[in-house]
Amino acid sequence: MESNNGFFNQYGGKYVAEVLRRPLDELEVEFKKAMADPEFVKELETIQRDYIGRETPLLYAETATKLLGGAQIYIKLEGLANTGAHKINNAIGQCLLAKRMGKKRIIAETGAGQHGVATAAACAKLGLDCTVYMGEVDVRRQQPNVSSMEMYGAKVHAVTSGSRTLKDAVNEAMRDWAANPDTTHYCLGSALGPAPFPDMVRDFQSVIGKEVKRQCAERNIKPTALIACCGGGSNSIGFFAPFIDEKEPRLIAVEAGGIGPGIGENASRMTGNTSREGILQGYKSRFLLDDDGQALPTRSISAGLDYCGIGPQLASLGKTGRVEFTSALDKEALEAVKFFARNEGVLFAMESAHAGAEAIKLAPKLGKDKAIVVNMSGRGDKDIFITCPVFRPVEWKQFLISELERLNDAKDIHDAELM
Template structure:
């Protein structure tokens, strides 16, 4: 495997191989190009880098630690399971990593409003937090279904001062929230900025969000090597749009010895349309939300209904770099069902005292499923991308506890 496969990416037009780009109307293309130029210029300045580094250290609480799940590993037998503790970040997930960057960029560009979508609410909470910090008005679009599932995060967003807009069209979930947020952004792209919540959308957002999130993998690679004198044999992350996974994977792409695993939501059935959101497992190349990527489509060629117990993963598309990494075979994309995910949620909670987000529990489920099949001297490093405070009421009701 050669470095030229992965660096530099994307190209000048925003493509990762055949995926990515700017599939948008001409007037929106200009706005995207302006953001791309500002991002390349502003983020390289010492002032921006110093402020972001200071906030990462004193506000977010970076670096996040790596925790060895000794009791869980002993119980399962086989490989040792480790967690990169992004759940310990301020706001409780990896989303703060790129939200701080996007809010600072909006401030430096002189924007008057930040617009965004959210699924599970983690991106919404993180962006509302970052906008409160830098003093920019924030408007968050969230599907009504997700609002009802994620009440704690809805409350936090309101307390933080964002204008929360319920979305009731379509399935009233993440895709529909993206659609409504884009509609609002198109009203005034000169003064508004759309702070996309994952490595999706038109260029430059897939690269921008990846770059801000890459701090996860850079830290983890160094931390693990310093502690163990080697790299982990397996690095695992859940995948919806794909930001936490790209944040973790980027630092390991050139390491042929590291097995990279992206775990998609298998829902209640991989074979039934609308009962999963496993885009790379069951989808095909297409286009969605201004990018070329793998898409789950119905028989008419429209984005398919999707489902996951984890609101942050129920999206019918995927980041373009993930689409590329699937095609070249660098990342092994698998899935975990709702049942496996809920079991992993409870197992990690009760064996290690860590309540994981349902999104992250998909990656934990893969580790629990796989560890017993591997030698004891191998390591599985899971990106625990968020904590499960937001999911507790839903899980209690779902499991009848």
């Protein structure tokens, strides 16, 4: 399952400037040492249990199963992990490793904000300085997460270059790391980038799949399929990891179908018609690229899936057929949010709702003796600025107007007190 010198068949590698070769080589050596050190592993497991709240539950979605009339649906509730998503698994692992290496400062990129929140929280827990790069577009649509990052003490930089989304946040983080390699560790949030990041992130996130495998065995569940959303791929590869070398179950990754198949309308790297092999941001994989090899614009209602590339291991597994790729449209993801909220009392994040949408499609096609497990990689509290304008447009507009009036009144009162 591990890479071969940083490659998964033809994908992967370490395509970086010379200034980053040394910190990447050092990171690879120290990661392998740490994972072979029982004391490090024990400390990590203790933090996973006492701080993250592992293990997370595996919920039988009884009502959803009955309504869909097919396979039994189970939901892995990663949204119940501390900070509200799976991202904390990797953030804690990398920050603990960085502290062991003597690094004092952590930088991170973030799209939907969950990796930024997780990294900021991990740094607060472990006593490390934290800086997060986030595209200006994502800052606007994910203000609750920006607020949380700052509450944990992180400095959030809004990236105004390029498309002002996740791709550009990654670029800025890489530039920072290249300028400060001796004091700084780049806590990359997904299973992509130059080696050894794809191996590291997968291994730290594999706790999800290991728990699912154990929980299913304890309850005599033999899943026909595992379903996860897929942007860069951290939740999906962690979810799939213990099953990759087995023939079953089916492993299904769901990309962002956005609003349609056209250029700039989606973020479908494995299922879209504009995807091609290329080298970007330090690794070789499949990307949405133009004829000159430049990243094309992407679109998704979910900031965490709005990325032009995919992790190299997932690209390789897609090419061999071990992982099946599909996509869900924005409107399908929104319907999945509503379906699982009203019928199971579980509020999916917009990213995770893409996996939920695929479960809604797949379950009725399978027999009642079959089972599928959906990874709810995060919960949807963070998405109120996205979902409320759709589900409650009038009330949401009135709320924002009243809040603006309240803030203006408070400012007027404050200004008057200072006079």
